[in-house]
Amino acid sequence: MTSVSTRHVLGLREMPRERLVGLLESASSLLPVVTGESGPRDALAARVIANLFLENSTRTRVSFTVAAHRLGATTVDLLGSTSSASKGETLVDTARNVAAMGVDAIVIRCGASGGAHLVSRHVDCPVINAGDGTCEHPTQGLLDALALTQALGSLDLTGCTIGITGDIVHSRVARSAAYALTSIGADVILIGPPSMAPRSLEGLLAGLNQTGRGTVRVCEDFEGVLPILDAAMMLRVQFERGAAITSDYAAMYGMTPARAARLPEGAFIMHPGPINRGLELDNETADGPRSIILNQVTSGVAVRMAVLLEQLGPHL
Numbered sequence: 001m002t003s004v005s006t007r008h009v010l011g012l013r014e015m016p017r018e019r020l021v022g023l024l025e026s027a028s029s030l031l032p033v034v035t036g037e038s039g040p041r042d043a044l045a046a047r048v049i050a051n052l053f054l055e056n057s058t059r060t061r062v063s064f065t066v067a068a069h070r071l072g073a074t075t076v077d078l079l080g081s082t083s084s085a086s087k088g089e090t091l092v093d094t095a096r097n098v099a100a101m102g103v104d105a106i107v108i109r110c111g112a113s114g115g116a117h118l119v120s121r122h123v124d125c126p127v128i129n130a131g132d133g134t135c136e137h138p139t140q141g142l143l144d145a146l147a148l149t150q151a152l153g154s155l156d157l158t159g160c161t162i163g164i165t166g167d168i169v170h171s172r173v174a175r176s177a178a179y180a181l182t183s184i185g186a187d188v189i190l191i192g193p194p195s196m197a198p199r200s201l202e203g204l205l206a207g208l209n210q211t212g213r214g215t216v217r218v219c220e221d222f223e224g225v226l227p228i229l230d231a232a233m234m235l236r237v238q239f240e241r242g243a244a245i246t247s248d249y250a251a252m253y254g255m256t257p258a259r260a261a262r263l264p265e266g267a268f269i270m271h272p273g274p275i276n277r278g279l280e281l282d283n284e285t286a287d288g289p290r291s292i293i294l295n296q297v298t299s300g301v302a303v304r305m306a307v308l309l310e311q312l313g314p315h316l
């Protein structure tokens, strides 16, 4: 039997499908803890988890904190704006100093692509990537997969087509979601203007998806693919990473009520958040009956519980 390291959660690109499905199954079984139908656990009592968030976050940081607390662990938060990173301390020095305090795991968000991998080579504890530059956001990809598989009623998405629309080129979310969704069988269409969804992404994502079974293709025509989508995942335009849009962007690539009506019956609308309302999604589509955006957020806590248990649980 091949031994596959499950130390760290750095990305989904090379995560074997068995491990990814195992995490989704574990997260699915933990959803009742998140919704309050089942009580909290104490599997990680006395564990200390450090949240190193050198980029801003609402969902991911709170979600990791809630997940840790639901498992009995304690968390400490270090934010970029109030840490010595603001005085020029390097990412590796920051992480090594926190690790030297004896924390059991480091959850890290940073602006540098590859930053989580880099840190994992310099500390002894497990490292969980909470988003690194434009590279990956693995727990987001897992939560997208969990929310969608819960909505569609199957962990096998073979035969399903998921559209990911918008600022793909800057999106770690799109990459991790594409790896996760193709891994469980879905076909993914990356949709946007060539400046945001260049054809080169097709080979990049398909070629890197080691254990995936679904396909990845790029498409400019959002309107044309709507009728074949089982879910439309809309992406935030990342102005802070230099994204530029033309004045017709919302008209061409926004999810309006008229576009939502062209989706097949039973198709879902997703967004990782934060939403630029009126740009990627109208209020009616963000908050409408097809939206599973808040289910994604709920799923995120379960996924992060599953990840923390995998890394720190009593089986280790």
Ligand code: CP
Residues within 6 Å of the ligand: 056, 057, 058, 059, 060, 061, 131, 137, 140, 272, 273, 274
């Ligand atoms: N989806 C996501 O990563 O949101 P935050 O940036 O608020 O964590």
